Amino acid sequence: MNFRTVRLGVLTLPGATALRVAARAAVAALTVSGIMTNGLAAEPAIRIGAPLPLTGALSPEGVKLQQGYELWKDTVNAAGGIAVGAVKRPIEIVYYDYQSVTPKAVQLAEKLATDDKVDFMFSPFGSGASKAASTVSERYGIPTLAPTASSSEVYDQGYKNLFGTFTANDTLSEPMADIVKARAPNVKRVAILARNDLYPLALGQEFEKSSKKRGLEIVYFEKYAINTLDHASALTEIKAAKPDWIIATGYINDMILIRKQMADLGIKAQIVTMINAPAYQEFIDATGPLADNVTSATWWHPAVRYESKDVFGSSVKYTEMFQKKFNALPDFTNATGSSVGVVLQMAIERAGTVDRDKVRETLVKGGFDTFFGPLSFNGVGQAISYVPPVFQIQNGKPVVIYPDVIKGGDLKLGVR
Amino acid sequence: MLYVQILINGILLGGLYACIAVGFSLVWGVLNVINILHGSFIVLGAYLAFFAYTKLDIHPYLFAPFAALVLFILGYAVQLTIINRVIEAPVLVTLTTTFGLALLLDNLMLVAFAANFRKVSLKPPLGIIDLSDTFPSIDLIVPVDRLASMLFALLFVGLLYWLLRHTVVGRAIVAVRMDRYAATLMGVDTTKVFAVTFALGAALAGAAGALLSPIFPISPLAGTTYLGKAFVICVLGGLGSVSGALVGGLVLGVLESFGALFFGPEHSLTLSFTVLILLLIFRPNGIMGKRGFV
Numbered sequence: 001m002n003f004r005t006v007r008l009g010v011l012t013l014p015g016a017t018a019l020r021v022a023a024r025a026a027v028a029a030l031t032v033s034g035i036m037t038n039g040l041a042a043e044p045a046i047r048i049g050a051p052l053p054l055t056g057a058l059s060p061e062g063v064k065l066q067q068g069y070e071l072w073k074d075t076v077n078a079a080g081g082i083a084v085g086a087v088k089r090p091i092e093i094v095y096y097d098y099q100s101v102t103p104k105a106v107q108l109a110e111k112l113a114t115d116d117k118v119d120f121m122f123s124p125f126g127s128g129a130s131k132a133a134s135t136v137s138e139r140y141g142i143p144t145l146a147p148t149a150s151s152s153e154v155y156d157q158g159y160k161n162l163f164g165t166f167t168a169n170d171t172l173s174e175p176m177a178d179i180v181k182a183r184a185p186n187v188k189r190v191a192i193l194a195r196n197d198l199y200p201l202a203l204g205q206e207f208e209k210s211s212k213k214r215g216l217e218i219v220y221f222e223k224y225a226i227n228t229l230d231h232a233s234a235l236t237e238i239k240a241a242k243p244d245w246i247i248a249t250g251y252i253n254d255m256i257l258i259r260k261q262m263a264d265l266g267i268k269a270q271i272v273t274m275i276n277a278p279a280y281q282e283f284i285d286a287t288g289p290l291a292d293n294v295t296s297a298t299w300w301h302p303a304v305r306y307e308s309k310d311v312f313g314s315s316v317k318y319t320e321m322f323q324k325k326f327n328a329l330p331d332f333t334n335a336t337g338s339s340v341g342v343v344l345q346m347a348i349e350r351a352g353t354v355d356r357d358k359v360r361e362t363l364v365k366g367g368f369d370t371f372f373g374p375l376s377f378n379g380v381g382q383a384i385s386y387v388p389p390v391f392q393i394q395n396g397k398p399v400v401i402y403p404d405v406i407k408g409g410d411l412k413l414g415v416r
Numbered sequence: 417m418l419y420v421q422i423l424i425n426g427i428l429l430g431g432l433y434a435c436i437a438v439g440f441s442l443v444w445g446v447l448n449v450i451n452i453l454h455g456s457f458i459v460l461g462a463y464l465a466f467f468a469y470t471k472l473d474i475h476p477y478l479f480a481p482f483a484a485l486v487l488f489i490l491g492y493a494v495q496l497t498i499i500n501r502v503i504e505a506p507v508l509v510t511l512t513t514t515f516g517l518a519l520l521l522d523n524l525m526l527v528a529f530a531a532n533f534r535k536v537s538l539k540p541p542l543g544i545i546d547l548s549d550t551f552p553s554i555d556l557i558v559p560v561d562r563l564a565s566m567l568f569a570l571l572f573v574g575l576l577y578w579l580l581r582h583t584v585v586g587r588a589i590v591a592v593r594m595d596r597y598a599a600t601l602m603g604v605d606t607t608k609v610f611a612v613t614f615a616l617g618a619a620l621a622g623a624a625g626a627l628l629s630p631i632f633p634i635s636p637l638a639g640t641t642y643l644g645k646a647f648v649i650c651v652l653g654g655l656g657s658v659s660g661a662l663v664g665g666l667v668l669g670v671l672e673s674f675g676a677l678f679f680g681p682e683h684s685l686t687l688s689f690t691v692l693i694l695l696l697i698f699r700p701n702g703i704m705g706k707r708g709f710v
Contacts (some may be wrong), residue, residue, distance in 0.1 A: 055523070056637055059531035196682045224681040227641055229632065232425035233676035233684065240418055253533050256633040260535070264559030265421075266544050286633060288537035 045092035046082055046354055048344070049112030049121040049142075051133065056100025057227065060252060060282065061125050061333055065147060068337020069093055069122065071325055072345075075311050082345050085352045091341075094118055102129045109136040119354050120144065122340050123162070127151035128198035134162045143347075143360045145340035148333065150299070151202040155380040163363050163381045165299075165339045165372060167388055169199070169206040172275060172297040175390050175402050177210035180245060180271055183411045187270055191220035191243035193234055193258065195250035203249045203275060211245075219243050228254070231261045238267065245271045246415075252277040256286045263290050263416075271295060272415040278393055279331050293415045295401070297390045300332040300339075300372055303400045303408060304389060308371040310342035318371040339372035346370070417555050422673050424558060430669025431566030435627060436642050437649035438573050438661040439620030445656015446593040446613045448507055449499065452514040454646060455639025456521040457487055457618050461625020462634045463529055469536050469629070476536055477568055480626040484572070484619040491618025495611045503610060518639065525636035536629040565627040570662075572623050576616065577658045589613050593656055651692060654702030663704050667691075 050069060053062035073091045081088040094116050098105035105124040112118045113136055121137050123130035123146035130149035137144035138159040146154065146164035150172075155162065180187050190211045194204025201223060208218055219241040222234055235258070238246060246269045248258045255277030262272070277283040278296035302319045312318040318338065322330035330338075344359075346368045351358040366376030366385070373386030390402040392411060399409040440454040461483040468474040468482070494517065502509050542560035580586035591599040592609045600606050632638070645668065653664020668688055675687030695702065 055526060055531075057635075059526070059637065060533060060635070063531050193681070222681050225684065228681065228684065229641055229645070230425075230429050230672065230684075231681065232429065233422055233673045234681040236418065236421050236425060237677065253633045253635065253638075256533055256535055260631070261559075263541070264544060264557075264562065266546055266557045282532045282534070286533060286535040286537060288539070288541075290537075 043081065043084075043087050043089040045090045046084075046120070046348070047092050047094055047116065047118040049094050049096075049109065049116060049118035051096045051098045051105045051108040051112065051124045051129075053100040053105075053125050053129075054095075054097035057253065058100040058125050058251065060280075061148070062097075062100070064331065064333040065125060065337040066095065067322075067326055068147070068330075068334040068339075069341060071322055071334075072311070072338040072341030074325070075321065076341070076345060079311065083349050084354055089354075093122075098124060098129075102132050105129045106132050106136060109133040113137065113140040113142055118142070119356070120344055120359070122147060123149060123164075126197075126199055127154045127202065130154050130162075130164070131157070131198065134159055137161050141356055143344075143356055143363060145344055147336040147340045149199075149382075151199050152382065153198065153202060155378075155382045159381070161360060163343070163377050165336055165343065165375060165383050167299065167383050167386065169203045170210065171388050172203065172390075173206040173210040175387070176273060176295065176297055177207070177214055177216075179390060179402055179411055180216075181214045184244075184270055184413055187244040188217055189219045189241070189243045190216050190245045190247065191238045191241055192218065192222075192247045193220070193231070193238065193249075194223050195254055196223035196225055197250070200249035200251070200275075204247065207247045207249075207273075216245070224250075224254070229257075231258050232265065235261050235265050235267060239265055243269055245269060245273070247273045247275075249275050250277075252280055252283055255283060259287045259290050259294065268414075268416045270413045270415075271411075273297075278398065279391075280333075281329070281331070284393060284396055284398075289396075291393045292395065293392060293412050295390065295392045295411065296398075297388055298332040299386075299388045300335040301389045301391060301398065301400055301406075302329050302331075303391075303398075303406050304373070305406060306371055306373050307369070308342075309369045310346060310371060312338070312342065312371045315371045335372055339370055339375070342370045342372070343368050343375055418677075421556055422677050423670065424556060426670035426673030427666060428559070428562040428566055428669070429673060430666035431569055432562070432628060432631065432665075433645055433649055433669050434573060434662045434665025435566070435569030435620075435624040437646040437653070437665055438576065438658060439617035439624070440643075440646040441650045441653070441655055441657070441661040441664075442576070442589075442620070443614055443617035444650060446589055447499075447503065447510075447610055449503070449510040449514065449614070450507060451614070451617060452511065452518045452643060453494070453521065454617065454621050455641070455643030456518045456525070457491070457621035457639075458625040458628070458642045459525065459634065459636065459639045460490075460521065461487055461622035462629040462632075462638075463525065463625070464622070465626035465629040466534055466536050466634055475538075476626045476629045477564060480568060480572070480623045483622040483626040485622075487622025487625075488615045488619035492611050492615035494618070495614035496607075499614065500607060500610060522637055522639060529636055531636060533633040533635045535633045538630050542630075561630050565631055568627050569624065572620060572627075573658055573662060576620065579616075580658065585609075585612055589616075648688065648692060650702070652688075652695060652702055654704040657704055660702055660704035664702065667703065 081090040096108040121144040127149045130146040131154040149164045150166035273295045279298040284291045306315045347362040351362045368375040376385040378384045391398045391400045443451045465476040468479040545558040547554045547556040649664035653660035671688040676684035
């Protein structure tokens with residue numbers, strides 16, 4: 001029995017200070033003597049550890065993830081908590097800021113496991129940090145949900161405790177390459193500029209494979225370093241290679257800079273694909289008209305329409321609740337933050353216990369109908385059960401161009 | 417033609433780098449203070465320019481002197497009230513002080529402006545000068561906003577040079593840089609000179625931030641990247657002199673550009689850092705530095 005939780009429960013009772021003091025003393029005495037039972041007071045919280053990059057280069061993404069976590073937590077707690085068997089237990093998320101420094105994320109995951117003794121964990125941001133920190137959760141046997149790990153290299157370690165809600169990188173590159181092949185038959189030459197970082201590089205390599213598979217020629221493939229302040233040389237070479245399709249992978253600051261410098265060098269192409277940034281309104285705000293006709297793909301978009309059996313009820317209701325709380329449309333990072341929450345919640349509720357082994361078994365079985373999409377995992381813990389949408393910025397707004405069931409428009413050619 | 421375009425890219429980038437580094441170099445050279453706050457001052461200048469443009473419709477180039485003025489006042493206050501207390505302490509103490517202040521300013525900006533990346537998106541954009549329009553055989557492009565930012569930056573650097581050469585305050589700063597104790601004996605009020613120098617460094621950072629706001633994304637924690645560049649430029653060019661920062665900036669810009677071309681963009685820094693190491697071995701005072709000034 002957690003004394004702090006009990007004490008908080010007593011403090012909610014009306015009455016004079018003397019009564020509260022007496023009650024507190026009685027509770028303390030009962031707690032010490034071990035007489036109290038679960039039925040007499042509020043249930044202890046289910047503690048979830050969440051290392052996040054709240055400062056540093058990845059802080060925008062870290063803050064977005066936290067918003068997703070918070071919306072899920074507040075929604076569940078407002079409804080009384082997670083149903084564990086016959087009782088409802090509130091959620092407590094223990095946050096640490098790892099300052100966008102991956103080794104620090106691993107240290108903090110260790111602290112969450114050993115010092116804070118959390119019940120479950122959410123992975124840090126991105127494939128690289130998720131992979132690094134997964135070693136910690138595997139060592140301590142803590143089921144961990146990765147909201148933003150898409151690279152298959154994260155899951156190829158044979159770990160049993162890692163479950164990611166992002167489908168593999170090729171689920172982004174394959175539909176995009178299909179669309180290009182079908183709607184832009186003149187596209188023959190492809191240039192790829194990838195951030196030298198686990199996920200963006202793996203994604204760049206998937207685009208290379210998807211392009212080659214369709215007979216397209218890779219005329220340029222280079223990596224750029226993290227924190228690159230100038231892309232002019234790479235882009236000058238890309239321009240000289242005369243590509244029809246330019247693909248750039250990285251995070252929002254990289255993409256803003258690359259798109260701006262493409263215009264600075266007068267680079268035009270039939271298709272420009274950038275992942276991840278265009279899914280964020282900040283990219284559109286920062287690049288202005290340069291965002292137009294840039295294509296991207298993402299794991300979730302407010303346009304998706306999933307009915308769900310989770311605490312939100314559907315994608316549409318999720319979007320409404322997010323807008324109400326944060327006064328902005330949710331993007332895929334916000335949504336995936338909430339998605340790991342609802343999956344964990346559904347797994348605990350199905351297992352009827354917070355026993356880690358039982359929850360892990362339920363996660364392995366999969367079949368979670370969530371607002372993020374139907375979620376089941378393959379043998380190594382990566383989601384395989386939904387189709388990520390492809391979209392294009394058209395007149396300053398993201399328009400879904402794939403899959404057909406939710407599409408709002410067709411691919412437009414020409415980026416200048 | 418590819419090499420010429422890369423050279424143009426490098427010179428334009430180098431001009432911006434010089435603008436980033438000159439204030440940092442001045443403060444380090446004169447006060448012997450490694451001002452970790454410098455990068456954060458640049459970011460603050462960029463934010464001021466961003467809001468001046470989006471809320472008041474003031475063009476960043478017109479706003480640059482105002483950003484410089486605001487940062488001058490802030491820099492003067494910070495030096496006089498905080499840094500001046502530890503100015504006589506070993507360099508590690510002042511470095512730690514400015515590091516702490518940088519953490520404070522970064523986090524204040526994080527709270528005030530949120531972590532989102534922003535950028536001044538000029539309307540209409542300044543566009544590009546495409547030389548092939550006039551000379552079809554010359555396929556070279558110059559982005560106008562980079563050129564303009566570089567020219568305005570050079571104007572500010574020129575103003576600093578003039579100030580150091582031709583004003584009483586400037587001569588006092590140079591005198592303190594050469595020998596602070598001799599300058600005191602000659603009647604120079606070193607406390608004031610220190611404050612003015614630090615404020616000038618901050619003002620140059622503010623102006624640099626405004627000039628860079630249409631070029632680089634702005635985020636509260638971008639200061640460390642600028643600071644890293646400033647460090648390298650100072651070592652390359654030599655400390656405390658305007659010409660050193662200018663030469664260091666241009667050399668770094670050109671080296672990075674050709675480094676990216678020859679070794680790939682992920683190794684753009686390899687060439688510049690190799691040159692840096694060689695300089696540290698064979699010419700530790702930098703290309704323009706003078707022995708014994710610091």
